[in-house]
Amino acid sequence: MAVYTHVSAEALAAFLARYDVGELVSAKGIAEGVENSNYLVDTTGGRFILTLYEKRVAADDLPFFMALLDHLADRGNPVPPAIPDREGREIQELEGRPACLIKFLPGVSVTHPTPAQAQAAGAALAQLHRSLADFTLERPNGLGPDEWPRLLARCGDDLDSIAPGLKASLDTALADVLGHWPKGLARSAIHADLFPDNVLMRGDQVTGLIDFYFACTDIRAYDLAVTHSAWAFETDGTPADPAVGRALVAGYESVLPLTDPERAALPVLARGACIRFALTRAWDWLNTPADALVTRKDPLAYVRRIDWYAAHPHAFA
Structure with missing residues (x-):
């Protein structure tokens, strides 16, 4: 399971208020992965991924990762860039952790690839x-x-x-x-x-x-x-x-x-x-x-x- 940090509905709603993504409808922890805490977030404006960065991801590295994803997305690669808030910030803090709201991508991962x-x-x-x-x-x-x-x-x-x-x-x-x-x-x-x-x-x-x-x-x-x-x-x-x-x-x-x-x-x-x-x-x-x-x-x-x-x-x- 990859939810190390619990986020209350109240804290998440306040976090989303920084963005133009609508109001919180639901949020569910995502079990996949072992590095960070991830939530699937539905709002009245769409579906997103909330990631809270845990101990293995240094906060100082986040600007590199965000710039990398923006670069790839701008060139048409199917990657999930972070969404900026109304002030243009991609990296936030939530429950004492660096956090980003990320574009949701459709699809499933395969267990036995053809x-x-x-x-x-x-x-x-x-x-x-x-x-x-x-x-x-x-x-x-x-x-x-x-x-x-x-x-x-x-x-x-x-x-x-x-x-x-x-x-x-x-x-x-x-x-x-x-x-x-x-x-x-x-x-x-x-x-x-x-x-x-x-x-x-x-x-x-x-x-x-x-x-x-x-x-x-x-x-x-x-x-x-x-x-x-x-x-x-x-x-x-x-x-x-x-x-x-x-x-x-x-x-x-x-x-x-x-x-x-x-x-x-x-x-x-x-x-x-x-x-x-x-x-x-x-x-x-x-x-x-x-x-x-x-x-x-x-x-x-x-x-x-x-x-x-x-x-x-x-x-x-």
Whole structure:
């Protein structure tokens, strides 16, 4: 469940009074996601998403995220920009948290993507990258390769309580990946978390790209590798239909063809993506109280992906 901060009807009505969106009709907490508190808000003027930013999203980063979404929306990408109030402010405060009222996008996220859906998602990701070629703001990747050794050290020997030998396995994989990490590839702002639940669809059409709160400046092909690691496998980390992964890459290249160095780097970028998610999931697994209203995600599902990419170095050939 992703409602960490309760918002009373009275506080929400007062919040909405700052906007030209009508009066509050109803509000319901949204269970999906683990980073922020989200509410589906209906007013007499339409439907919106209210997001309250919790501890993992720094208030100082919000202007970057808002500018990124505005930039993408202005270029026709299906993203949900924040709605300004009557004074032009997008970032507010509600219940002691930074908060934004966000455009509602129609569609549903798919659990088992088809090749056609994966192809559409790949094309949407490439179009996002093309649109960001002239986006000048930058934000470092706080969960990039420089952070992985520190996160591994913070998890420490407790990793072996998740699975025997996990610490040594991740340590070996990390050393190999960092030793082969590519340099000189094209960089831009990237989404960095484009899982199927962050893509809204109607049939085979992408209607929304959401949840940009890991967005940062990094290697563009790394974003494709992150997305491949999320779409080409089942939730337990076992491979899905191989056609799904191929379609994702084909969709991407239909809009933005990969260079030879980018294609050659995809296997190590994908293993790096898997290490990132294995480590952050492991940290959450070890540090989330048993009675918390958050479903912990299995880090071993990403360890299995690391092993798969290592055993299939020609997966992107």
